[in-house]
Amino acid sequence: MDSFHKELGSILWDHCGMERTKEGLTHALHRVRALKSEFWQGVKVTGTNEELNQALERAGRVADFFELGELMCIDALHREESCGAHFRAESQTAEGEALRDDDRFAYVAAWEFCVSGTPVLHKEHLEYDYVEMKQRSYT
16 A cells, blocks of 8 residues: 555655646646556455554555545646646746736635546636736746
């Protein structure tokens, strides 16, 4: 189980970290799904139901990490802009600053887990009364 955990962490760090690309996120999503499938086909949980089963607890944590990692990739692929920690390499100004797309992405995203495997996006649109949304420059 530790090898799955380490490899998943490495994939997310390399492709769904601070700087992201569509190509890297697509690769990460495919790799996460393949690892998740491999995990579920080969997971073996030892122990008994007579006492606290730490192997079962660890397996559950790794399974949760797969769900979270997959959803992080889906969300990052969906948000085709740079804003805060969502930095897409393809979404920059000519000066290399993060390029926001407030017309399409001025909302808080909440993803609903579905048994079918396809998460559902719920949006809470952001409305500001006293602050003007605008492109920021950090130079």
